[in-house]
Amino acid sequence: MRNSSRFAAVVLAGALLGPTWALTATADDKPDAKKIFEDQKCNKCHRVSTEHINPIKEKEDIVDLSGIGAEHDQGWFKQWLKKEVEKDSKLKPGEKTKHKGAFKGTDPELDALTGWLKSLTKKGK
Numbered sequence: 001m002r003n004s005s006r007f008a009a010v011v012l013a014g015a016l017l018g019p020t021w022a023l024t025a026t027a028d029d030k031p032d033a034k035k036i037f038e039d040q041k042c043n044k045c046h047r048v049s050t051e052h053i054n055p056i057k058e059k060e061d062i063v064d065l066s067g068i069g070a071e072h073d074q075g076w077f078k079q080w081l082k083k084e085v086e087k088d089s090k091l092k093p094g095e096k097t098k099h100k101g102a103f104k105g106t107d108p109e110l111d112a113l114t115g116w117l118k119s120l121t122k123k124g125k
Contacts, residue, residue: 031109033116040105040113049124061091066124068117077114 034051037043047055050066072080079085081103086096103110 031106031112033112036105036109036113037116040103045100047124048120050120050122063090064124065117066120067122069120072118074114074118077117078110081110081114 034053037048037053041056043053043055044057045055045059045061046063046065047053048065055062076085080087080099083098083102086098089095089097091097103113105113
């Protein structure tokens with residue numbers, strides 16, 4: 001009787017935990033880059049018009065990231081978001097600038113976000 005109780009407990013645990021594990025452990029389970037973009041509040045300073053992502057609040061200095069993927073590789077985007085590199089300022093010619101805020105997500109989220117940024121090769125209107 002004892003063995004059948006253990007067996008039932010194992011079967012029950014597998015039935016309850018198995019489906020959850022299967023959903024979280026798949027290779028197809030990648031972070032959603034657009035959601036990360038919005039969760040990280042990137043749309044405080046940026047829009048992506050080609051993806052229909054608008055800024056939280058319209059301001060004069062909003063930067064449209066549509067087409068940005070043609071300018072840099074994924075490695076550069078990672079360094080930029082971690083404030084490890086500078087670039088020429090578009091708002092203040094002749095000055096160098098770093099990204100305003102450092103990325104605060106996980107490495108898989110950073111990979112997803114920078115891969116998505118690299119895919120943005122179509123210019124906005």
